[in-house]
Amino acid sequence: MPRGKMMDQNNTTATPPRDYAALREMVIARWEDLPRRLTQVAEYALNNPDDVAFGTAASIAAKAEVQPSTLVRFSQALGYQGFSDLQDVFRSRLRDQVLGYDERMAQLREHGHGASRASMILDGFADASMRSLSAMRNRHDEDVMERALDTLEGADTIYLIGLRRSFPVTSYMAYALGKLGIKTILIDAVAGLAAEQAGFVTKQDAAITISFTPYASETVALSQQVRDKGAGVVAITDSVFSPLAGLADVWFEVAEADFEGFRTLNATMTLAMALTVALADRRKAK
Amino acid sequence: MPRGKMMDQNNTTATPPRDYAALREMVIARWEDLPRRLTQVAEYALNNPDDVAFGTAASIAAKAEVQPSTLVRFSQALGYQGFSDLQDVFRSRLRDQVLGYDERMAQLREHGHGASRASMILDGFADASMRSLSAMRNRHDEDVMERALDTLEGADTIYLIGLRRSFPVTSYMAYALGKLGIKTILIDAVAGLAAEQAGFVTKQDAAITISFTPYASETVALSQQVRDKGAGVVAITDSVFSPLAGLADVWFEVAEADFEGFRTLNATMTLAMALTVALADRRKAK
DNA sequence: AATTATATGGAATATTCATTCCACTTATGT
DNA sequence: ACATAAGTGGAATGAATATTCCATATAATT
DSSP, rough: TTTTTSSTOOOSSSSSSSHHHEEEEEHHHTTGGSSSHHHHHHHHHOHHHHHHHOOOHHHHHHHHHHHHHHHHHHHHTTSSSSSHHHHHHHHHHHHHHTTHHHHHHHHHHHHTTTHHHHHHHHHHHHHHHHHHHHHHHOOOOOHHHHHHHHHHOSSSSSEEEEGGGGGGHHHHHHHHHHTOOOOOOEEGGGGGGGGTTTTOOOTTEEEEOOOOOOOOOHHHHHHHHHHTTTEEEEEEOOOTTTHHHHSSSEEOOOOEEEEEEEEHHHHHHHHHHHHHHHHHHHHTOO | OOOOOOOOOOTTSSSSSSHHHHHHHHHHGGGGGSSSHHHHHHHHHHOOHHHHHOOOOHHHHHHHHHHHHHHHHHHTTOSSSSSSHHHHHHHHHHSSSOOOHHHHHHHHHHHHHOOHHHHHHHHHHHHHHHHHHHHHHHHHHHHHHHHHHHHHHHOSSSSEEOGGGHHHHHHHHHHHHTTOOOOEEEEEGGGGGHHHTTTTTOOOOOEEEEEOOOOHHHHHHHHHHHHTTTTTTEEEOTTTTHHHHHHHHHHEOOOOOEEEEEOOOHHHHHHHHHHHHHHHHHEEET
């Protein structure tokens, strides 16, 4: 049979989308009239586009729990010549996404008037975030990380201290550490009971404390309190002049870039994630 | 000949790097003692890693102006079984790390010499974060953002709904919007009063709701509740299949890359920041 | 300069992989 | 309830692709 021939009622279009966004839209639009196995493929594909981009028909079929032939049928039902043809679209999506950063900035700078204000703001934040991240990566001191892990490794309970702007970070750590089976107490200052929450620290415990200019006095006070009881203190803060720097056993310096006066939080977040996972990893090594 | 056998002075390692960063380092280190055509390949590969990830041996060979067989030799000189084996490394650079925690950890443990494990983890997260950010930027749809702002602009009070993994994001927004003078209510489910907190919504209000797989049922229920009372709903979620997608007036799709099975949160965070500031910006324009 | 080792191009081969085909099952319409 | 169409799994096929092999060229060593 000649390929690419327009053939049946299923094939609503002779020229299927060549970009991922359009493909996606099309799949969603036709969701209802796709047969069972084909929706199964559709669901897997839209949820795991990266896998589709790189996998082989067999490997993808296995993960989506269908036969390889079903992938071909799916592709053809959408108007593509075959699976390979469809896969190209998934690959182009990754391609476009990768070659991006520098070109995009230049592009934005050029016709920034075309883009909406909101998009420029988003771009500005994304840019600031990336700068923060790469700065953190470059300045990161292995030794600090190791010592931080030493401090936290043997702790019975880990107290998480961080209010206001830093609270998202501590609340994330509370969630993640909990999932990893590490005992934590998140000082959230609910009902004004911060001091009480941190009241039972012992020298068997440790604390992670996070604060940036202007350092919330409550955070500093709590950290001091915990420290006085003999618990190890790991701090994440933004400069040598931070009260936390003097107070902590180990401290990370994180400099967040800002956009229009708003500091990002991504480098801190990322450091927190890494610290969390590295800690779990260490504990598991036993 | 048995494959993967350790063979000659060129092959300094029996277990070649499985991640791109290490591969790159290795190639640079051995630059001098590689034969002419092989440096030619090395140069092309490091300059065009994306092409290597996507192309076939023949297409890459053509672009690098060598024979396909040279690619195989290059791969083997580096200790890989063949070109396909090497290509996997280039692909893994692009692909979200979807392997399970244990596998990845084991893998990391093997090739973890040199840099400390913790540093590698940090690096991995930084990398995943950057990929997420650039993906978000590239896929971002201006129209969605505008419509989200339309929905939120006139709202009296903005309800922030997001629990568990999404809570850091909503708590950040609560902080930032508060600072910017925009009235918010953060549903934090303290004392199990989530439903009560969201009880007084009116159609004058709006909600921002955030959830990712596996969608916390409470978040979905709360969003529905708010929706039923006539408030506008803006969602941030990870796929069309999210219950929030069907429910919301406008929804953002954010695909976070993950590392070691832990999804990052940076793209979501950044989008949240942008949304926050853009909203303040709009309101100020009046 | 002669000899040996190493590198290279290109054709031959082997392998992987998408695709097609067919028997069988499930749904749809009369 | 029957007939017909649509959908599905799995093996067979054929195309695309990596890999190996060998003759030839280039460099290194004596």
